[in-house]
Amino acid sequence: MRLNQNTLLLGKKVVLVPYTSEHVPRYHEWMKSEELQRLTASEPLTLEQEYAMQHSWREDADKCTFIVLDAQKWQAQPGVTEESCMAGDVNLFLTDLEDPTVGEIEVPPITWDRRDGASSCCLPFLSSPLGGVTKLGLTKFEAKIGQGNEPSIRMFQKLHFEQVAVSSIFQEVTLRLIMNEPVQQWLLEQTSHVEEQPYRDGSAEPC
Template identity: 95%
Template sequence: MRLNQNTLLLGKKVVLVPYTSEHVPRYHEWMKSEELQRLTASEPLTLEQEYAMQCSWREDADKCTFIVLDAEKWQAQPVPTEESCMAGDVNLFLTDVEDPTLGEIEVMIAEPSCRGQGFGTEAALLMMSYGGDVQTDNE
């Protein structure tokens, strides 16, 4: 979704940034995990397919994807590289074209060291708030 292409959402534990091609190599490495494939009902993709998927998600009008960054790591770096701070992703899918207030949120905290710290909860809350704000702005 191009709507969020210049959006950064800052929480206490996580920072949400748009999913860009910069994130694809790390994301691709995560998705090689059989555990993550099973938990997300995903099939393994080639790196080239992963780049194509990132482009399609960016262009899709009913899908909004952010990469979840570890806020502490991100803020501690003088020049933060997002890839080194990546924890997972969060997606908002608009599920009813007739009622844009309905949607589905998916959260994946892929980085094992980031699990169990509330990153997923905060990412979901930030995404719900963002989705509500965007919907209000579009009315």
């Protein structure tokens, strides 16, 4: 989605940057994992196909993707590449044709699951204008998670998502967050430290 191509979100633990071609090689290595393919219902791609996918996601109007960088690594090593600081990604999909106010959020368990950083990825994303409330007119967020993925389910529940459906066919649960005024206020309180800055070829630095 071109909407976020010039936006960088700075937090204490993570930095969210647009998914660019610079990030593709490491992302491709991540996606070789059979476990990750299973958890994300993805098929293995060649590196060339991964570059094509990145370009497609950048252009598609129904996908908004940020790469998550480890802020500590980013700060500790001046001049470090974004690729070496990559810790995961967070994605928003606009796939409900019957209800354009719903966005599906996805946080693949790449490295954050070992250091409890998933909520650090989601909070800046949800609270920013690019989270969809302001610029996309979204009022509801959903997360579809495998029934056996208890850590992810608990994480979204801590973010005030509530379970609304269970699919025995797909072996997944659907959790939903309604962006009412109390929830928006809570998100703002949790992310008061987050800064939104222009993204210029990875040159910005986190707070």
